[in-house]
Amino acid sequence: MSFTTSVDAAQERRQRWLSVLAKSPADRIDAVWQAFGPVPEHTVLRRPEIGLVMVQGRISGTGAPFPAGEMTVTRAAVRLCSGELGIGYVGGRHPRQAVIVATIDALAQADGWQQRLEEEIVAPLAEEAGARRRRRASAAAATKVDFFTVAREAGT
Template sequence: MTTAETIAARKDRMGVLARSTNARLQERWSVLGIDPDYGLLRGPEFGLVMLRGRIGGTGEAFNIGEATVTRASVKLEDGAVGHAMMLGREPAKAELSAVIDAVCHDAGMAARIDQDLIESIRLELQASDETRRSQTAATRVDFFTMVRGED
C-alpha cells in the first residue's frame, strides 16, 4: 500500500471507530482476542474544539460553538503509537480506539481488524443511517408556490 492509501485507510478506520458506540466496540474487540500490552502517553482526557461553519457554502467562515471531545494516545510494547479523538466524553472508547490505531501499524493486523471489526461496525452504522433516512423521509413535506397568472 502506498502512503496515501495507508493514510486514507487509517482515516476511514478512525472515522468508523469514532461513530461506533462504546458498548459495540468493546464487544467486537473482545471477540477478536487481541490484548496488547500498552502504556498511556496522554489521557484519556476531555477538551473542547471550536466548530466552524459557512452560510450558503460561499460565505465567510464563522464560529458556531464548541463541542466536547475525548482524546487518548497510547504506546504499545513494540513501540507503535496510536492516537484517537472523538466527540463526547467516553474515555474507555477513546483509549480502545487509540490501541486499535497502534495495533494497525502492522499491515497484517490492520487487514484483520478492518475485516473482522471495522467492516461489521460500518455495516451496522450504514443500516442505522438508512433507518434514520427512511424515518426522516416519511415526515418530509414538499412546499411549492402556485403562480397566479398575473403579469
C-alpha cells in the same frame, strides 16, 4: 511517485478507520473490542483527556467560516511495545472508547493485524453506521411530499 501514492493510500485507510471508530457508539466499540481477544502489550502514552473542539459553520452553508459552538471531545494515545503510536479522538466524553480507538489505531499500523481489525471491528461498525443512517433516511423518506397537481380547465 508510487511511494507517495502508497503513503496517501495508507493515510486514507487510517483516516477511514479512525473516523468509523470515532462515530460508533461507545458501547458498540466496547463490545467488539471485548470480542476481539488478546492483543500485544501496550502502554497508554496519553491518558484519556476530555476537552473541547470549536465547531465551525459556514455563512449560508458555503461561505466564510464562523465559530458555531463547541463540542466535547475525548482523546488518548497508546504505544505498542513494538513502537507503533496510536491515537484516538472521539466526540463526547468517552475515556474508555478513546483508549480502545487509540489501541486499535496502533495495532492497525503493526505488521499482520490490519486485516483482522478491518474484518472484525471496522467493517462491522461501518455496516452498523450505514444501517443506522438508512433507518433514519427511510423514516424521513416517508415524509416526503407528493403534490397533487390540478390542471385548470381551458377557458376558466
